[in-house]
Amino acid sequence: MTDTGVSAGRAMMLIMHRDLRLSFRRPEQLLQPLVFFLIVTTLFPLGLSVQLSLLRDMAPGVLWVAALLSSLLSLDSLFRSDADDGTLEQLALSGQSLTTIAIAKTLAHWLVSGAALVLVSPVVAIGLGIPVSAFATMLLGLSLGTLTLSWLGAIGAGLTVGLRRGNVLLSLIVLPLAMPLLIFGAGATDRAISGTSAAGALYFLASLCVFTSTLAPFAASAALRIALD
């Protein structure tokens, strides 16, 4: 007979461990969104202006839009590969709640996509003329923002996981919900560049992050339940 079961915490560690291991066995798939991030931020200077002083005004917006778009690229794969090979069903039958599964997978996904983006952002920031004094705000803002985006993306990915061409629909669903993120995140960086206090914007970003982190796992697990039907 079976034992009494495995705690949710241990299950989350197992799932995160598996997902991270799978990600690192395909390192090229980890790098693609990061390269996309770099390419998109290169497009703006090419399309707009060479002068760093002019770019600096646009820099927060450009940085955040590029971060949003490259995160969206990787979000589609959050649940898709598990749904395609049948392992999502096995996860749903593992005795663990779908919420636990959604939390673990989203966190693992953020570690390899959002967190990686945050690490690369100083390179991009230099290219856009953002002064080093604004880096702390930028890094903090991007960390909170990419985490919130991962949660929103988990809801969108759960809703679109079984669909063909789901990735376009995913962007359509997630981007409007992500607009407050963009507003506060770019706003915070902008204020840091101009020297005024970015605390207000950062607090809002943090509260958005907490709010989304609390509610999104339930919405994502409800979406997965619909997808599994």
Added chain:
Amino acid sequence: MWTWFYRLASPPHVYRVAATLTPWFLTAAVFAIGYGAIAGLVFAPPDYQQGDAFRIIYVHAPSGWISMFAYSTMAVAGAIGLIWHMKMGYAVAAAVAPIGASFTVLALVTGSLWGRPMWGTYWAWDPRLTSELILLFLYVGVMSLRPAFEDGNRGDRAAALLSIVGVVNVPIIHYSVLWWNSLHQGATVAKLGQPLMPPSMLLPLLSMMLGFMCFFGAVLCMRLRGEVLNRERQATWVREAIKS
């Protein structure tokens, strides 16, 4: 006490109720919009600042309000469908979506037309218009999600979940756009809503609001009947209803 609610789970009942309500809504809409339009467009005095251009508020404000109300209705109907497994909830949500989206477009177009005499441009990123635009994107997302599923029931449930997630975000989006706009004042000073108005201006506005609501109700009932017929097309009562 809740029997009226549980009876709404029955498609033929909903079909009949919607048929009964439609003419009432339509009559009320005609009278309210009629009074509001004549009183507002003809008799109300011109605004000292904007002249006659402000009159577009009689269409713009009600359509903006209905666009938000319709989204909430869609979310609540979807929630009823999810919680009580009532298929009629999904039918209402599906019926409301295009109506709400149309009112959103109307609000955007009238807002844009208002912008021309006010600011000299057809578009300005002021908080209300920007919020309306994002609301339109939310509508498009929900309306695109439902047909993407082959199984209609899964599509209904996914769309209901998305509209609930959206409705929670609407106040957040509204506030963040307001904050963003207050930082970037620029050339646009938003005065699309007039908080203090004399009765000669206010009464027609309220009447238009009421009229638009009744019109919304009438169109919703008509679309709902169509939705019910489509979803229940296999049932025998539908064949009877079509014959009669």
Added chain:
Amino acid sequence: MNSAVDGLCVDRVHVWRGDRHVLKGVSLELRPRELLQVAGPNGAGKTTLLRVACGLLRPEQGSVAWLGKSIASTQPEYQCALAYASHEPALKGDLTALENLHFMVGLKRRAAVAELRDCLGRAGVAGCADLPVRVLSAGQRRRVVMARVLAARAVLWLLDEPFTNLDAAGSALMSGLLEEHVAGGGLALVVAHHDLNLRAAQRRLELQ
């Protein structure tokens, strides 16, 4: 009204897929030491029935009960008591067979690596334990799935076409494992096209 309080009871289940009425009031009962084979033409709803029995699919009408209690209310306990093998071998191609097993069994109970290797051995793929699943053949993957079902130590087996891709030796092994499981007090609900010819007590449910 039948009610198997010591096993699985599916009671008058209806499932619609869009306009198609896939399962029309299907009922079944399964007690310990029994094997029920679900058969029928393609599209009859065999896989759908199995998924309803697992709890993955919620039927529009009807209920499923395990040990007398509805599975909707006892989901974690029920899921720990069952092992489900779908038509596809649900394995991650980039992980080794052993890693796959360790993860999937590890969500339900703590299992020692030695025990998992032993299960792979019983399924005849001990040599594949440290190979990534994507290099294994279809038959070998099916055997890894067999090992997973063994390692889960579940009392209820829900198997969808477990004999696909297996050679004669593999089929004989699968049959042997089923007989052993049922003889040891287990329950098995198996979707299979051909007759199973097992020594265990078996019944057959034909879906239209």
